[in-house]
Amino acid sequence: MNTRAFRADVLLFITAAIWGLAFVAQRVGMEHVGPLTFNGIRFALGAVALIPLAMTMERRRVPGTAVADRKRMAVGGIFLGLALFIGASLQQIGLAGPQLAEFGLEASTAGKAGFITGLYVVLVPIFGLLLAQRPGWGTWVGASLAVVGMYLLSVSADLTISFGDMLVLVGAFFWAGHVLLVGKLSPGLDGVDAIKLSTIQFAACAILSLIGAVATEEITLAGIFGAGPAILYGGLMSVGVAYTLQVVAQRDAQPAHAAIILSLESVFAAVGGWMMLGEVLTTRGMVGCALMLGGMVLSQLKP
Incomplete structure (x- = not known):
């Protein structure tokens, strides 16, 4: 492995760690x-x-480089933001312990949510069947492992699943749809236009979320300041820093390496939940996590 590829793998490892620990935040x-x-x-x-990243890349754009159609980018960014809003909302509500407890419902944990959300990696190629794509054998074996792992992780002995886990699972389908939509919109975009598209989708998701918050939630300055460190981590580190590292790293990373390393996001979520929140997985749950991780990796190595 050359120096550039090794550096890319290190940056992707840091990215996976930041994203995984975001579940704790x-x-x-x-x-x-x-x-x-x-x-x-x-x-x-x-x-x-x-x-700032988009502005820096804009200044470094090679003269004569084709610029993406602004209208297409704006419309595409809004649709991406809508998919992101639904997926992120389901995930976040599924993690909302105090709020769900008021209704006698059980929330998901950081570790479980990390692994369940990671199922979008397996769902994407399966959804590709609707686009006349033909997934390889790795996708089907990986999906089978992930389903068994999901059962062991989240379904109890009396065949019940927590409300929070169910919401996160439904959200994984929207994450998969979001990835497919990105695949439709991103071809032909250079780095700076890709960053601009992401900025639009994050802004659209923020606006939709805040509209929903104003309509359904009590917003107080005390609450925002109390959640300040978690919000800053989720916004600046998970989105700003990690996304930038991913863009830089994947220029030199080998695709197989990138797929495996980024799949470790769910592992970091489980470790972070254990170290920082005292979350403990049963032996049954750990076996489920191992099967799910294996399924995610296999679906990427043999797509």
Whole structure:
């Protein structure tokens, strides 16, 4: 492995760690604000954090480079933001322990949410069947492993699943749809236009989340300040820093390496939940996590 590829792998490892630990921040933030308030401010910060990157890349754009159609980018960014809003809202509500407890419902944990959300990696190639794509054998074996792992992780002995886990699972389908939509919109975009598209989608998600928060949640300055560290991590680190690292790293990363390393996001979520929140997985749950991770990696290595 050359130096550039090794550096790319290190940056991707850091990216996976930042994203995984974001599940801990999302869980902690729910002790102070509602899920839509958290997402609204978080994605607004994320959009703002990407503006300097977009401006820097714009100044370095090679003269004569084709510029993406602004109308197509704006419309595409709004649709991406809508998919992101639904997926992120379901995930965040699923992690909202205090809010769900008021209705006698059980929330997901940071570790479980990380692995369940990661199922979008397996769902994407399966959804590709609707686009006349033909997934390889790795996709089907990976999906089978992931389903068994999901059962062991989230379905109890009496065949019940927590409300929070169910919401996160439904959200994974929207994350998969979001990835497919990105695949339709991103061809032909250079780096700077891709960053601009992301900025638009984060802004759209923030606006939709804040509208929902104003309509359904109580927003207080005390709550926002209380959730401040978690919101800052979720917005600046998870979106601004991690996204920038990913863009830089994937210029030199080998696709197989990138797929495996980024799949570790769910592992970091579980480790972070254990170290910072005292979350403990049973032996059954750990076996489920191992099967899910294996399924995610296999679906990427043999697409």
